Amino acid sequence: MENDFRITKADMDARPVYLKRDDRIRAHFLTCFLALLIYKYLEKKISRGGMHFTTREILGTFRDMNFLSVDGEGYIPAYERTNQTNHLHGSAGFRTDTQIVTKKKMRSIIASTKKREKETCGQ
Numbered sequence: 001m002e003n004d005f006r007i008t009k010a011d012m013d014a015r016p017v018y019l020k021r022d023d024r025i026r027a028h029f030l031t032c033f034l035a036l037l038i039y040k041y042l043e044k045k046i047s048r049g050g051m052h053f054t055t056r057e058i059l060g061t062f063r064d065m066n067f068l069s070v071d072g073e074g075y076i077p078a079y080e081r082t083n084q085t086n087h088l089h090g091s092a093g094f095r096t097d098t099q100i101v102t103k104k105k106m107r108s109i110i111a112s113t114k115k116r117e118k119e120t121c122g123q
Contacts, residue, residue, distance in 0.1 A: 046087050053084055061085060067101070074102035 019025045039055045047053050053061075061084040067075040079085065081097050089095045093116075094109050101109075 046091050057084060074100050075106055076100055
């Protein structure tokens with residue numbers, strides 16, 4: 001557990017915090033705790049098949065996954081395919097490392113993740 005809270009210090013910029021009201025302190029703690037829970041969920045979901053990726057590696061991979069917009073066409077992936085991106089794609093159920101991702105396909109990807117998110121949250 002202590003190692004998990006090191007994540008909040010290093011990767012989340014969760015401190016220093018100068019709060020005095022109890023409700024704000026509780027809200028800040030809850031926000032940090034939920035972020036940590038999401039980090040651990042991502043680690044578990046993406047780390048499979050004997051591979052383990054740390055939160056720092058996963059966040060770095062997300063940060064590096066950039067796209068270039070091509071007018072009238074869609075998006076071109078501007079990131080290098082790695083072991084982490086392959087695992088992210090496998091966990092997400094869609095790929096973004098194709099030659100060009102049309103705007104229609106990108107909207108479909110975003111819609112499917114929102115749908116999956118609602119199903120997971122039980123809404």
